[in-house]
Amino acid sequence: MSHDSCLVQKLSHYVPLSQCSLDSIACLEREERDYDRGTEIHAEGDSNTNLYVVRQGWLYSYADLKDGRRQIVEIHHPGDIIGFPDIAFNERTTVLKAAEDVRLCPFPKKDLDQVFSNAPQLAALLFALAVRNQVILTDFLQAVGRMSARERIAYFLLDLMARLRIANKPMSTTFRLPLNQTEISDVLGLTNVYVSRSFTALQKDGLIRRDNGTVEVLEEDKLISLCDFVDRHARIDTSWFPKP
């Protein structure tokens, strides 16, 4: 491989990529650009001509609510592609913000037709990941709609771990969490105050330990049964993909 692409690494996790899939991906990652922590890379209502591959750092997409609060609808990690949900619209539906210093590969939406016409395997994979996201979102909807604050936090941590494990299999149970409690509350539909209380409670019960921007999951099984977590990230069914 010409360079170390976390997008390639993440996608290969699901299916061995054909050469033309690899070529298509390389074409999406031609350009690179850095953004500082806190930068709003695009705003709601911007025309969306670009998608982005994440090279480095965490970002998130959020919507502003009429009462001034925010709902963070997606957290983006290295190896993710940002912008698919919006391609059916002319305008962005969310604000994209860098949670820390990041490096992105922007590519025009129009380049996707190249994927669809030249790399059917990659097209099918992207489609499968898009529809899987619906399932992940509905899981999350259950968490936000039906669970208590500490259960939601458990869910949040387990979901992050499941995602990070795709890119980094031998990951331990400790990981960096470059989001503050206000941001976490905007993900989970809570207040920063109650996120603080619930985190403290989980720590007091010995389920997790926090240390300066990192989280260690001490009792993964208990967290899983606390929120009935199902890992939707680990595997997908690729049997129906078109054969090369």
Next chain:
Amino acid sequence: MSHDSCLVQKLSHYVPLSQCSLDSIACLEREERDYDRGTEIHAEGDSNTNLYVVRQGWLYSYADLKDGRRQIVEIHHPGDIIGFPDIAFNERTTVLKAAEDVRLCPFPKKDLDQVFSNAPQLAALLFALAVRNQVILTDFLQAVGRMSARERIAYFLLDLMARLRIANKPMSTTFRLPLNQTEISDVLGLTNVYVSRSFTALQKDGLIRRDNGTVEVLEEDKLISLCDFVDRHARIDTSWFPKP
């Protein structure tokens, strides 16, 4: 057209369908089958070999929560395709239930490769609708995560109307709602008791009127501003689709 397909009608709303798209759809609607109200057409954990086109009647998909409650994650109307979110998995993630007497067209998941290889326009359209669903779901997430009960009900009604209008443009502001309040509470993450209270409150304020399984929206503008509703159903950007 050989028969009156609401799937064709719904998809044509977005883009004029090419002949090979129409042929592909016809192939998905070969078989028909009826189910009675209340039937569980498939359960969570069933192997998912079939998808379904809805011909007639409403259905919904729900997940059982560990405490015995349910979360309804999707309501299916005539002209919808049921099952896309699960195609990346070997097993169903939700239970599919008929909200009233329904008629479905089951077709095997494997038939989709035919769509991908023979009808690129249809493939792109289905992809666009799938990713758009993510946006709709995140909108809904905001409603469930951040809004009061009466705001959620407003959102629910407006979303239904927006969907029904795709299939039936000259629809008035009155529509049939074949779901009971317990089912609505399972959609919105509320209790049946509070759904009742909130409905009554909305009616008392003159925003809606109910009559025996139908709802009339009296003050659509007020409902819209109450929950900051955005209609994501009306139009999609098809400019990037592959040309025939």
Next chain:
DNA sequence: CGATTTGTTGACTGGTTTCAACAGTGGTGG
């Protein structure tokens, strides 16, 4: 007509929000 489902209403409870004060941390400039 009785039985079941569905919707309504009341009283009480409780988890989360709100408002507020305060502590710890890091960064900045004088």
Next chain:
DNA sequence: CCACCACTGTTGAAACCAGTCAACAAATCG
């Protein structure tokens, strides 16, 4: 080097929205 400020996390007290439990009314069905 320290004063100052912004940001972040913590804790307490009070208020409130929605849940829970329960009884009952209304509609539907066989």
